Amino acid sequence: MSTEPDTWQFNYFNYFTEVEEHFQKARGTGLFLLSPLDWALIESWKNAGVPLEAVVRGIDAAFEKWRSRKIKTQKVNSLAYCTQAVMAEAEAMAGVRPAMAGRKPASAPFELDELRAYLGRNAAELRAREDSLLQEIGVAVERLASEAELHYQDLEDLERRLTALEDKMIAVVRARQTEEEVLAARRALDSELRPYRGKMTADQIAMLEKQYLERRLLERAKLPRLSLFYLR
Secondary structure: OOOOOHHHHHHHHHHHHHHHHHHHHOOOOOOOOOHHHHHHHHHHHHOOOOOHHHHHHHHHHHHHHHHHOOOOOOOOOHHHHHHHHHHHHHHHHHOOOOOOOOOOOOOOOHHHHHHHHHHHHHHHHHOOOOOOOHHHHHHHHHHHHHHHHHHHHHHHHHHHHHHHHHHHHHHHHHOOOHHHHHHHHHHHHHHHHHHHHOOOHHHHHHHHHHHHHHHHHHHHHHOOOOOOHHHO
């Protein structure tokens, strides 16, 4: 994949889909479903600013190394297997990527009507909750929906606003968690992460744990993701 900035802009809001489809293609199983840990890992890369190109190249490098082995004890069943290769590609690209300052805003892979409907749907879900704090967040999202045409001109700024609202939503739900719920989430995380801890640094593990626990928290509460990365 090209490292030209226009490619990154075009794919910016398709980050999750692009990574999922490329991993499935590299694995040779289009119907393979990513695990909650895999989705959290993709989100941690996205939030850390790892270029999509680096992830794609890292996946290819990891599978090339796996296929070169004379003895293959098992299939690659998690994106976490590619972590070291992805980070190596990200570091290699860090010195050659064009400066991002002054670039044009990222293009959107969705239409204005789709954006308006997405924001309106999330606002309605939140306003229907009995929790007044979640209702307030719903009102804020509804306001963004009413101004969708304006925000469509600067989607990265809109993404920052939605991320801030999602952070508030996570804080509200986390405050309602019981000790048993926290313990269950930690146990599930440890079980999934155990085979891959040796492939990650302490900082990478900490970021992955954060994303995994937040994703699980919102899923259990049946709350919508607000980020534009979940529009499709």
